[in-house]
Amino acid sequence: MYVALIVLVQAMYSVGDLIRKTILSGRSFDFGLLKSVPLLLTLALSGLAFVLQLYVLKHLDLSKTIIILGSCAVIFSALLGVLVLKEKLNVYNYLGVAFAVLAVVFINIKK
Numbered sequence: 001m002y003v004a005l006i007v008l009v010q011a012m013y014s015v016g017d018l019i020r021k022t023i024l025s026g027r028s029f030d031f032g033l034l035k036s037v038p039l040l041l042t043l044a045l046s047g048l049a050f051v052l053q054l055y056v057l058k059h060l061d062l063s064k065t066i067i068i069l070g071s072c073a074v075i076f077s078a079l080l081g082v083l084v085l086k087e088k089l090n091v092y093n094y095l096g097v098a099f100a101v102l103a104v105v106f107i108n109i110k111k
Contacts, residue, residue: 003108006056006065010072012049016042018080067107074100 019042024033033039057065078097081087089097 002056002060003068005052006060006068007072009049009053009056010069011076012045012052014073014076014080016045016049017077018084019045064107068104071100071103071107075104 020039023036023039023042027033053065053069075097078089078093082089
């Protein structure tokens with residue numbers, strides 16, 4: 001259950017980052033952006049993800065949690081980049097994603 005929750009946390013972080021990238025696209029940063037409702041909603045999403053992450057950290061080892069978060073960040077970033085932003089991945093990118101998937105699998109193998 002905690003592993004699924006940490007995967008959800010990283011999905012929330014990644015989606016929030018993608019939306020923020022879209023909001024900031026073509027704009028220079030200024031403090032007026034902080035009044036933008038879409039930006040505030042993405043910050044709320046990231047805040048909720050952070051609270052869930054703290055909950056998971058109470059129940060899972062830090063080393064396991066951080067490995068899953070980092071690996072899922074690679075996986076979700078690549079997926080969102082290809083599916084939403086129409087980015088092209090090369091062989092090394094796919095290999096990196098495969099290693100990230102393997103990391104999540106290996107970290108969850110019981111002794």
